[in-house]
Amino acid sequence: MSLLQVENISHTYRSSNRLWRSGSLTTVLSHVSFEIERGQCLGLLGSSGAGKSTLGKVILGLEQPRQGRIIFQGHDLYYADTRAARQLRRDLQVVFQDCYSSVNPRMSAEQIIAEPLNNYEKLTRDEGKRRVGELLEAVGLKADDMRKYPHAFSGGQLQRINIARAIALKPKLIVLDEAVSSLDMVNQTRILSLLSELKATFGLSYLFITHDIKAAHVISDSLAVMDKGQIVEHCRDKSGLADSAHPAVRELFASVLPEHPRDRGLGRESAIKQ
Amino acid sequence: MVQTEPVLEVNGLKVQANTPDGIVSLVRGINFEMHAGKVLGLVGESGSGKTVTSLALLRLLDRKRILVEGSIRLMGTELTGLKLSTMQSVRGKDIGLIMQNPMNAFSPVATIGSQFVETIRTHARMTRNEAAELAIAAMEDVRLPNAAELMRRYPFQLSGGMLQRVMIAICMCLKPAVIIADEPTTALDAANQLQVLRQLDRLRENNGTAVLLISHDLSVIAELADDVIVMQRGQIVERSDVYQLFDHPQHAYTKQLLQARPTLKAREPESLKEYARA
Numbered sequence: 001m002s003l004l005q006v007e008n009i010s011h012t013y014r015s016s017n018r019l020w021r022s023g024s025l026t027t028v029l030s031h032v033s034f035e036i037e038r039g040q041c042l043g044l045l046g047s048s049g050a051g052k053s054t055l056g057k058v059i060l061g062l063e064q065p066r067q068g069r070i071i072f073q074g075h076d077l078y079y080a081d082t083r084a085a086r087q088l089r090r091d092l093q094v095v096f097q098d099c100y101s102s103v104n105p106r107m108s109a110e111q112i113i114a115e116p117l118n119n120y121e122k123l124t125r126d127e128g129k130r131r132v133g134e135l136l137e138a139v140g141l142k143a144d145d146m147r148k149y150p151h152a153f154s155g156g157q158l159q160r161i162n163i164a165r166a167i168a169l170k171p172k173l174i175v176l177d178e179a180v181s182s183l184d185m186v187n188q189t190r191i192l193s194l195l196s197e198l199k200a201t202f203g204l205s206y207l208f209i210t211h212d213i214k215a216a217h218v219i220s221d222s223l224a225v226m227d228k229g230q231i232v233e234h235c236r237d238k239s240g241l242a243d244s245a246h247p248a249v250r251e252l253f254a255s256v257l258p259e260h261p262r263d264r265g266l267g268r269e270s271a272i273k274q
Numbered sequence: 275m276v277q278t279e280p281v282l283e284v285n286g287l288k289v290q291a292n293t294p295d296g297i298v299s300l301v302r303g304i305n306f307e308m309h310a311g312k313v314l315g316l317v318g319e320s321g322s323g324k325t326v327t328s329l330a331l332l333r334l335l336d337r338k339r340i341l342v343e344g345s346i347r348l349m350g351t352e353l354t355g356l357k358l359s360t361m362q363s364v365r366g367k368d369i370g371l372i373m374q375n376p377m378n379a380f381s382p383v384a385t386i387g388s389q390f391v392e393t394i395r396t397h398a399r400m401t402r403n404e405a406a407e408l409a410i411a412a413m414e415d416v417r418l419p420n421a422a423e424l425m426r427r428y429p430f431q432l433s434g435g436m437l438q439r440v441m442i443a444i445c446m447c448l449k450p451a452v453i454i455a456d457e458p459t460t461a462l463d464a465a466n467q468l469q470v471l472r473q474l475d476r477l478r479e480n481n482g483t484a485v486l487l488i489s490h491d492l493s494v495i496a497e498l499a500d501d502v503i504v505m506q507r508g509q510i511v512e513r514s515d516v517y518q519l520f521d522h523p524q525h526a527y528t529k530q531l532l533q534a535r536p537t538l539k540a541r542e543p544e545s546l547k548e549y550a551r552a
Contacts, residue, residue, distance in 0.1 A: 047463045047465050048462075048466070049433070156320070184319045184320045184490035185319070185531065185534055187319070187320070188536065189535065211463035212536075213464065214535075214537060217537075251465055252465075254468075255465045256493075257464075257497045260496055261499075261520055264496070
């Protein structure tokens with residue numbers, strides 16, 4: 001059985017009522033289905049407004065879809081009883097793009113990372129400190145950093161803290177919603193390799209949401225492309241995506257920037273395919 | 275190649291911030307030149323002083339807390355000693371700025387049209403109607419659909435990529451000699467990124483604008499820049515022609531930057547671990 005089954009999800013947003021006119025409906029997701037296996041990473045690609053983040057929210061249980069089911073570890077996420085739901089939420093974590101707004105600026109790194117631990121596990125003070133220290137080291141920071149507050153960290157470091165918080169409870173699936181997009185290239189590569197290592201070490205699964213085909217290609221096992229609320233291409237083997245003929249996929253490839261100035265402008269597509 | 279007179283000359287630019295913990299050097303004496311119709315790429319990771327440099331050129335840094343030294347010459351005129359009121363007319367008219375987050379660059383309470391027209395009329399003697407016509411023409415020029423309709427919209431009704439193109443359209447109308455584009459595409463998705471870079475390229479080609487392209491993304495640099503300077507901890511560690519930089523990087527830091535890029539080609543796990551340790 002797959003870790004996560006997304007079954008025929010459709011969702012609409014209603015724009016707010018304006019004076020006497022009633023709001024109009026916008027379809028953001030229509031009949032989306034896919035699965036994520038244990039220990040696998042699915043890269044979800046698409047341009048702005050394709051519905052990637054809404055799908056991420058639906059999978060996290062933050063936005064109940066109009067239609068369809070999310071089956072996580074054999075339970076329907078939106079209709080699980082309280083006890084099961086509590087366990088499911090533990091196994092499902094998230095890292096967002098904006099690392100600064102993901103943390104409370106008045107909490108120290110220790111408090112931030114300890115929060116999920118305190119919610120689920122009864123730990124003594126010393127044990128908690130030790131666990132936080134271990135987690136900080138697992139994401140490449142120093143155990144001493146736990147006393148610092150968010151403003152004292154750079155974006156890359158803060159994103160590591162968000163990752164440490166996400167892996168604190170040894171979850172099964174982490175939704176990474178543009179988790180590296182706001183970082184500079186050096187930090188992006190570092191965080192990507194950290195995520196790959198953590199995935200191997202803890203047997204994690206990821207849903208990696210991004211518009212950056214290069215980053216998705218580095219970390220993912222399989223790739224899916226969304227366009228206008230639908231999955232238009234799903235390749236179990238990530239290298240197969242380059243052969244897709246769908247216009248949305250072609251556009252993604254066509255807008256990849258060159259790795260060397262000699263590949264400027266046209267002829268870019270052929271440069272990628274090799 | 276015949277070396278022309280530089281449009282912008284920066285000599286010994288130093289920026290120091292006064293903090294409660296003492297004086298911190300943000301930019302430690304950098305020199306560079308910009309030429310008409312050329313794109314100068316400025317790369318470096320977060321915190322290397324790229325944005326501070328661009329704000330120092332426009333003298334937009336807080337004068338009470340931040341000390342700027344050195345010479346900035348725009349077409350022979352020294353900018354550092356200018357009165358603030360004179361500097362006002364330089365900003366936008368002679369040196370344009372395109373920032374990373376287009377949502378913050380516009381006022382949320384005024385329409386695109388009124389902001390566009392106001393900006394043009396601040397720098398040029400024109401009637402409202404003339405300015406509006408120029409604005410619509412410029413927006414059509416950067417391939418924005420329904421330009422006349424867009425004039426009546428508010429910034430939140432446009433996507434980030436569209437706003438960034440409106441910003442470029444404004445720059446086109448004012449025809450500044452220099453444009454500073456500070457991470458112009460970082461907040462955009464791939465398709466919009468390419469559109470914006472193409473429009474910047476046309477701007478320099480048609481108007482002969484000198485562009486300072488600031489980015490941490492070396493593929494943006496590979497696409498557009500002619501020459502590149504690499505900054506690390508407030509200093510320029512390498513400067514060269516863009517081909518030279520990608521083929522024969524000299525400084526260890528540049529090599530590290532070039533390696534630290536996700537690529538579409540498969541990469542061995544060993545090398546990935548190296549970056550994690552770095």
